[in-house]
Amino acid sequence: MIDLLKLALRNIFRHRGRTGMTLASVLFGVVALILAGGFIEDTIVETGEAMIRSSTGHVQVARKGYWEFGSQKPEQYLIEDVATLRKQMEAAPDVEDVMFRIGFSGLLGNGRTDWSIVGEGVEPEREARLASYITVVAGRQMTDKDAFGMMIGAGVAKALKLGAGDTASLLVSTAGGATNLLEFEIVGVFQTFSKDYDARAVRIALPAAQELLATPGAHLGVMLLKETAATDAAASALRAVLPGGDFAIKTWVDLNEFYNQTVTLYEQQFGFLTVIIMVMLLLSVSNTVNIGIFERVSEFGTMMAIGNRSNRVFGLVVTESLCLGIVGSLAGVVIGTLLALGISAVGIPMPPPPNADQGYISKVLVVPEVLLLAFSTGVMAALLASLLPARKVSRMHIADALRQGV
Amino acid sequence: MRFLVLINIILRNLLRQRRRSLIAIFSVGFGIAALVVASGFIEWMFTDFREATIESQYAHVQVTRPGYQENGRADPMRYLLPEDAQAGALKGLENTRSWGPRLNFTGLLSRGDTTVSFVGEGFNPATDLTGDRSLRMVSGRKLGATDQAQVMLGKGLATQLGAKPGDAVVVLVDNPSSGLNAIDATVAGVFESVSKAYDDSAVLVHIEAARKLLKVPGAHSWLVYLNDTDDTAAAAADLRGRLDAKQYEVRTWDQLAEFYARAVDLFRQQLDVVRFIVIAIILLGIGNTMMMSVMERTGEIGTLMALGIRQSAVMRQFVAEGALIGILGGLGGLALAFLIALGVDALQIEMPPPPSLTRGYIAKVLLTPGIVAEALAIAVATTVLASLYPAWKASRMVIVDAIRQNK
Numbered sequence: 001m002i003d004l005l006k007l008a009l010r011n012i013f014r015h016r017g018r019t020g021m022t023l024a025s026v027l028f029g030v031v032a033l034i035l036a037g038g039f040i041e042d043t044i045v046e047t048g049e050a051m052i053r054s055s056t057g058h059v060q061v062a063r064k065g066y067w068e069f070g071s072q073k074p075e076q077y078l079i080e081d082v083a084t085l086r087k088q089m090e091a092a093p094d095v096e097d098v099m100f101r102i103g104f105s106g107l108l109g110n111g112r113t114d115w116s117i118v119g120e121g122v123e124p125e126r127e128a129r130l131a132s133y134i135t136v137v138a139g140r141q142m143t144d145k146d147a148f149g150m151m152i153g154a155g156v157a158k159a160l161k162l163g164a165g166d167t168a169s170l171l172v173s174t175a176g177g178a179t180n181l182l183e184f185e186i187v188g189v190f191q192t193f194s195k196d197y198d199a200r201a202v203r204i205a206l207p208a209a210q211e212l213l214a215t216p217g218a219h220l221g222v223m224l225l226k227e228t229a230a231t232d233a234a235a236s237a238l239r240a241v242l243p244g245g246d247f248a249i250k251t252w253v254d255l256n257e258f259y260n261q262t263v264t265l266y267e268q269q270f271g272f273l274t275v276i277i278m279v280m281l282l283l284s285v286s287n288t289v290n291i292g293i294f295e296r297v298s299e300f301g302t303m304m305a306i307g308n309r310s311n312r313v314f315g316l317v318v319t320e321s322l323c324l325g326i327v328g329s330l331a332g333v334v335i336g337t338l339l340a341l342g343i344s345a346v347g348i349p350m351p352p353p354p355n356a357d358q359g360y361i362s363k364v365l366v367v368p369e370v371l372l373l374a375f376s377t378g379v380m381a382a383l384l385a386s387l388l389p390a391r392k393v394s395r396m397h398i399a400d401a402l403r404q405g406v
Numbered sequence: 407m408r409f410l411v412l413i414n415i416i417l418r419n420l421l422r423q424r425r426r427s428l429i430a431i432f433s434v435g436f437g438i439a440a441l442v443v444a445s446g447f448i449e450w451m452f453t454d455f456r457e458a459t460i461e462s463q464y465a466h467v468q469v470t471r472p473g474y475q476e477n478g479r480a481d482p483m484r485y486l487l488p489e490d491a492q493a494g495a496l497k498g499l500e501n502t503r504s505w506g507p508r509l510n511f512t513g514l515l516s517r518g519d520t521t522v523s524f525v526g527e528g529f530n531p532a533t534d535l536t537g538d539r540s541l542r543m544v545s546g547r548k549l550g551a552t553d554q555a556q557v558m559l560g561k562g563l564a565t566q567l568g569a570k571p572g573d574a575v576v577v578l579v580d581n582p583s584s585g586l587n588a589i590d591a592t593v594a595g596v597f598e599s600v601s602k603a604y605d606d607s608a609v610l611v612h613i614e615a616a617r618k619l620l621k622v623p624g625a626h627s628w629l630v631y632l633n634d635t636d637d638t639a640a641a642a643a644d645l646r647g648r649l650d651a652k653q654y655e656v657r658t659w660d661q662l663a664e665f666y667a668r669a670v671d672l673f674r675q676q677l678d679v680v681r682f683i684v685i686a687i688i689l690l691g692i693g694n695t696m697m698m699s700v701m702e703r704t705g706e707i708g709t710l711m712a713l714g715i716r717q718s719a720v721m722r723q724f725v726a727e728g729a730l731i732g733i734l735g736g737l738g739g740l741a742l743a744f745l746i747a748l749g750v751d752a753l754q755i756e757m758p759p760p761p762s763l764t765r766g767y768i769a770k771v772l773l774t775p776g777i778v779a780e781a782l783a784i785a786v787a788t789t790v791l792a793s794l795y796p797a798w799k800a801s802r803m804v805i806v807d808a809i810r811q812n813k
Contacts, residue, residue, distance in 0.1 A: 017697075018698075021690075028687065071522065073520060105566075106514075107514060107580070110480060113481060113512070113581065115512055117523065161477065161480035162480075171580070179514075258762055261760060261761040262761045265760055265761060273679075276684070277687075280433065280684070281687075283429060284687055284690060284691035287430060287691060290429065351672075351675075352668065354672060354761075355665060355762045
């Protein structure tokens with residue numbers, strides 16, 4: 001075996017040009033897979049973080065049924081004992097902060113016309129800690145002192161021609177069907193990753209919202225974790241503590257259909273790309289391997305003439321190809337990783353996604369699974385490519401083989 | 407004649423190394439097929455969403471008061487168009503299927519104790535939103551031409567309100583022109599457009615009901631539907647000629663459908679990546695094959711040149727071999743892509759809805775002349791490019807050394 005390996009390696013180094021070509025083919029395919037896979041992984045991770053850090057947080061708690069029916073009868077799904085729930089949520093592992101929100105729908109008026117909005121009463125300073133993906137495009141961030149301040153989405157600001165410092169009237173219907181009208185001062189205009197959200201979103205301070213809706217409670221408890229990977233652990237810890245009949249718990253993945261659609265789309269695309277690269281790799285490697293083998297038919301004839309068995313010839317050819325595959329794939333993994341790190345350090349400026357206004361800087365993540373997939377694809381391509389030609393040369397008549405190329 | 411001889415020699419050379427030529431042609435063919443299928447699939451997706459976007463949201467051309475698209479939402483009553491009778495310019499337009507007025511407003515919608523805010527549009531059910539790909543009814547029916555006391559709700563809004571067809575609702579608006587005004591209505595149906603954000607807040611009512619509610623005549627926009635999307639630019643230009651630019655502004659769907667335009671850019675970029683990979687792999691693979699071919703035939707090349715064949719002729723010979731591989735591979739790839747397209751059609755594969763859209767779609771591969779031409783051009787250009795260096799190498803051989811290789 002060792003003997004075969006040594007022979008195979010010698011053969012590889014004897015034909016520098018051809019070895020170089022095969023290595024280049026394997027290497028290119030492996031690098032392409034690593035870069036494509038890493039880029040797509042980054043897009044997925046980035047999309048997830050954008051969701052978490054601009055609105056949903058990592059884990060949300062609400063009264064059971066709120067997500068399904070809350071918009072019809074919001075007053076029936078209020079969390080009354082906010083302080084106790086806050087303590088329970090803060091006790092979960094890896095929690096950085098916990099904040100409460102109350103939701104409402106209403107009309108925001110600029111004196112000339114109304115705009116239909118989806119509003120939230122929030123705890124401004126805690127939200128500011130969560131919202132690293134929200135940019136304040138005009139005015140300033142709301143603070144806890146802004147009792148009657150309001151932040152509006154960029155789309156709302158554009159539709160109503162409102163800016164920081166303007167006043168706007170907010171009309172909502174309260175529990176029991178009465179309507180309530182309050183004046184607010186716009187302190188800032190924000191922009192998230194989602195244009196659809198910005199076109200409707202309005203945020204006011206929690207106490208003001210409670211006054212507007214004539215209630216002391218809140219609808220949602222939102223948990224911000226130290227890292228996204230801890231989401232499932234925190235959610236299950238919370239499930240263990242909270243009475244199942246009263247509360248429902250959702251993670252950011254459950255809450256964001258957009259994220260799931262994005263993941264599906266990108267996984268399809270990566271699947272397609274992987275198949276293309278694999279087949280192209282297989283074809284291009286098999287061509288090189290083929291040429292290499294048929295050039296050396298007389299050499300294999302000689303080997304068999306001096307008593308080597310045909311399965312030894314078969315083994316030699318396959319081993320050579322396998323070595324090339326392994327070396328090429330290893331080099332591909334190293335170069336791919338280095339390139340990925342290099343590209344990430346520079347960053348690829350991306351145009352805004354279809355539903356956003358802001359472009360972003362994309363990276364190429366180094367993902368262990370993708371490295372493994374790329375490596376095994378390279379090795380498998382080289383191995384598969386050699387099987388048929390190896391079989392063919394090892395089955396040749398010695399005399400015919402010897403006569404070739406003379 | 408000389409050309410035929412050249413072709414003859416090339417074909418013989420390719421046939422001499424049958425297996426190698428086949429693999430080379432096959433790898434070009436596969437790469438081209440992959441590229442064509444990817445382009446065709448994306449092309450189909452665009453066509454499908456383009457038509458759905460046009461039919462369910464923007465129509466082909468919109469006529470408004472100048473500045474309405476930018477500033478109209480903040481002060482809608484300043485941008486009212488005159489009554490329908492004055493829309494004469496729209497009627498004489500060629501290739502027009504229909505047109506309809508739209509009146510936009512916002513307000514509150516109540517059903518029992520539940521109240522939600524909405525974005526409403528008054529439209530003429532007889533001529534507007536009538537296309538096959540326009541709104542998809544989730545339940546109930548579309549508004550009829552005389553349904554002035556009925557409304558249609560977007561799917562998301564209907565869920566928020568818990569409303570279904572047949573339910574009684576109250577539509578309330580508060581507007582400087584109308585004051586506080588409300589009408590009672592019945593839900594006729596629940597619809598789904600292409601955009602989820604739209605469906606979450608949309609209410610559609612009869613244009614006459616909207617006019618009554620706002621106490622204004624006229625409309626905010628006139629929507630023009632054409633028979634063929636390709637005529638959009640011509641129709642818009644025609645309209646601009648007929649309407650006074652100081653009073654009217656004409657916009658086409660592609661200026662309005664920002665989401666669509668951005669999605670197109672995104673997918674174009676991704677297609678560029680596939681194209682780059684296919685080109686690179688063909689370059690590498692064919693370059694490799696041609697190099698081998700040159701090395702192997704060193705003795706033969708020496709003999710040729712010793713017989714007086716010029717360097718340029720040797721070079722031409724190898725480049726032409728590469729080009730032929732490209733042509734055969736390209737044609738084979740197209741044939742393969744065509745078969746795949748038929749297969750995809752036959753399988754009726756359902757694709758999930760793309761991010762922030764509501765509808766999935768049936769996968770199809772649309773092979774346009776542009777895609778076919780591009781694929782063939784790439785096949786020939788890359789193979790010729792890949793053979794340049796080997797061919798140059800072959801033509802620069804020193805005759806004596808080359809001949810000596812002949813055993």
